[in-house]
Amino acid sequence: MTRSIIVIVSFAMWIAFLMYKASERYEIQQNLKFIIKHPLNKDRPATTLLGTPLSVLQEYFTLQPVLNNIDTFHLNQLLQVYQVTDGLKASELDGVPIKDLWLLPGYYMMSLEEVVDTCAVLRRTSDVWNLAWLPIFSSRSGDFIVYDTNNGHVYEMLTKESLEWEVAPSLQHFLGNLAQKFSTGRIHIDEHGLMTEKANANNAQNNDDREDEISNTLLFPGDSMNHVRAEILQNEENVEVPNLIFACTNMPNICQNIKNAINSGKTRNLQRITDPDQIKKNRQNACGHVSCKKGDSCDEYPFASTSQGGTGATTMCVPLSENNSQGGQLARFYRLNKVGDKDFFYMQSP
Known part of the structure; x- marks a missing residue:
C-alpha cells in the first residue's frame, strides 16, 4: 500500500511539473504575441517584417553551430520564442531606420540566423562575451538582450562599454514584465518618434545601485594596456x-x-x-x-x-x-x- 501511495504521489508530482512547464511555455509565447500585436507596434517594420514561426527541427538545425555545451532545457525555453516568429531577417533591414525596427525600447528581435552569425563575431572579438549567451534582441548599434543557456537568466549587454547586468531571472519574467509595461502605458513613443520607457522612482534607485556596481567592477583582469x-x-x-x-x-x-x-x-x-x-x-x-x-x-x-x-x-x-x-x-x-x-x-x- 505504501509503495502504491509513493508511486501515485510521484506520478502526480510529475504531471504537475509538466503542467507547470507547459504553462511557462504558454506564457512566454502569449506575452510575445501580445507585444507584437500591441497598438504601438501595429503596422511598423518591427512587426510587419517579422519572419514566420520555425519548427523545432528548423530551430535546432539553425542553431547547430552554437550548441556546444548549451543546456538542453534552457535552450528549449529560448526556442519557445522562435515558435512565435523567426524575428527580423538582417538581409531585409537595409534602408530601414533603426528606430522603426524596435519591437521594444531600443531593440529589435533577431532571426535565428542572425543570432548564430552574431554569436560567431562576439565569441571572436568580445573580451566579455559568455559562451552560454545567445542574443535575442539587438539594438543594431552594439547592444544586446541575451539569454543565458546555463542558468536561464536574461541579461543586457552593452558591447561598446563592455558592460552587462541581469534584467530578469527568466524569459518568462522578461517578456511578462515587458507585456505589462506595454499594457500600462509605461512604454510609449516619445516626441522624437522613439519607442521608450517612462522612468519612475524605482528605476532611478535601481540605476543608482547599478552605477555603483558598474563603477566598482573590474571589467578586464590584469594591468595590460593592450591597445590603449x-x-x-x-x-x-x-x-x-x-x-x-x-x-x-x-x-x-x-x-x-x-x-x-x-x-x-x-x-x-x-x-x-x-x-x-x-x-x-x-x-x-x-x-x-x-x-x-x-x-x-x-x-x-x-x-x-x-x-x-x-x-x-x-x-x-x-x-x-x-x-x-x-x-x-x-x-x-x-x-x-x-x-x-x-x-x-x-x-x-x-
Missing part, C-alpha cells in the same frame, strides 16, 4: 585629465567616424557617465534614425557613455567587430585611469 595608451594632458580649463588614444588597426571605420566628428566641430573634451539607461538613451537618440546594412552596426561620437553623447552625435555604420574592439579599448581606458561617473577625459587620437 593613457597620458596626462592639460585641457582647456588647465585641469589634468586622462588622454585617450585609440589604436585604429582593428577599427579603422570607427576612427574615421571620430575624425569626421571632430572635423565637423565635435569636442574632444568628454565627461563620462555610467548610468546604463542614459547611455542607452544617448545611443538611441544618436543612432535611432540611422539605417545600416547586414553585418554592420551604428557607431557614434561623442560616445554614448559621455554627457556629450546623444542627439546630434556623428554616426557611421561599422562592422560589429569594430564596436567590440572599441568597447575593449574604452573599458580598459576607463578602468586603468579610474575614470568614473562625471569624470572628464580628453579624446587625443585619432
Whole structure:
C-alpha cells in the first residue's frame, strides 16, 4: 500500500511539473504575441517584417553551430520564442531606420540566423562575451538582450562599454514584465518618434545601485594596456585629465567616424557617465534614425557613455567587430585611469 501511495504521489508530482512547464511555455509565447500585436507596434517594420514561426527541427538545425555545451532545457525555453516568429531577417533591414525596427525600447528581435552569425563575431572579438549567451534582441548599434543557456537568466549587454547586468531571472519574467509595461502605458513613443520607457522612482534607485556596481567592477583582469595608451594632458580649463588614444588597426571605420566628428566641430573634451539607461538613451537618440546594412552596426561620437553623447552625435555604420574592439579599448581606458561617473577625459587620437 505504501509503495502504491509513493508511486501515485510521484506520478502526480510529475504531471504537475509538466503542467507547470507547459504553462511557462504558454506564457512566454502569449506575452510575445501580445507585444507584437500591441497598438504601438501595429503596422511598423518591427512587426510587419517579422519572419514566420520555425519548427523545432528548423530551430535546432539553425542553431547547430552554437550548441556546444548549451543546456538542453534552457535552450528549449529560448526556442519557445522562435515558435512565435523567426524575428527580423538582417538581409531585409537595409534602408530601414533603426528606430522603426524596435519591437521594444531600443531593440529589435533577431532571426535565428542572425543570432548564430552574431554569436560567431562576439565569441571572436568580445573580451566579455559568455559562451552560454545567445542574443535575442539587438539594438543594431552594439547592444544586446541575451539569454543565458546555463542558468536561464536574461541579461543586457552593452558591447561598446563592455558592460552587462541581469534584467530578469527568466524569459518568462522578461517578456511578462515587458507585456505589462506595454499594457500600462509605461512604454510609449516619445516626441522624437522613439519607442521608450517612462522612468519612475524605482528605476532611478535601481540605476543608482547599478552605477555603483558598474563603477566598482573590474571589467578586464590584469594591468595590460593592450591597445590603449593613457597620458596626462592639460585641457582647456588647465585641469589634468586622462588622454585617450585609440589604436585604429582593428577599427579603422570607427576612427574615421571620430575624425569626421571632430572635423565637423565635435569636442574632444568628454565627461563620462555610467548610468546604463542614459547611455542607452544617448545611443538611441544618436543612432535611432540611422539605417545600416547586414553585418554592420551604428557607431557614434561623442560616445554614448559621455554627457556629450546623444542627439546630434556623428554616426557611421561599422562592422560589429569594430564596436567590440572599441568597447575593449574604452573599458580598459576607463578602468586603468579610474575614470568614473562625471569624470572628464580628453579624446587625443585619432
